[in-house]
Amino acid sequence: RKEVEQDPGPFNVPEGATVAFNCTYSNSASQSFFWYRQDCRKEPKLLMSVYSSGNEDGRFTAQLNRASQYISLLIRDSKLSDSATYLCVVRGIKLIFGTGTLLAVQP
């Protein structure tokens, strides 16, 4: 089992749709969790940290489920500019990036 797993997608959704990504991790002692987005041939950029109580930033909501060892990202009212690869990052003993989920928002 990979230490951090994501559905690679692609997720093809129309503008305005709500889309959710999950990420599972294997190390129950993991401490910190993040979502990054990466555009093609660009560097990863922090989207949001993920807190135990869940957190929201505009159209984006992140949640952590420690019991089931997964984190999620919900994007509401998708925009064309949301098209990117979304990477979950987990800090346990190591710092591991998931393989990323490709989102393509269609007009």
Add this chain to the structure above:
Amino acid sequence: DTEVTQTPKHLVMGMTNKKSLKCEQHMGHRAMYWYKQKAKKPPELMFVYSYEKLSINESVPSRFSPECPNSSLLNLHLHALQPEDSALYLCASSQGGASGWGNQPQHFGDGTRLSIL
């Protein structure tokens, strides 16, 4: 604009060359990272410096040699690289502190695209 600056943006080198990648940040971050990213793959952690000391070496071959001259600079010295080392090399930084490296969000530079002939 990224707050982590990497130079050069592109580098083409032969297998016998010696070159260096440079990374600079002025955010007062005390943890700095080198990653390697191949096409359509996630970044893979190579090295972590925390308070200018090497904290993590993810079994990286010795042909890659990191250096942290001060809290703002991070170098990656390259020597006798192989064609499979061609990749995007990303530098990142984050706050350090008692919570340790990796527990704070990282800011990435826009990378050096390296090609080995």
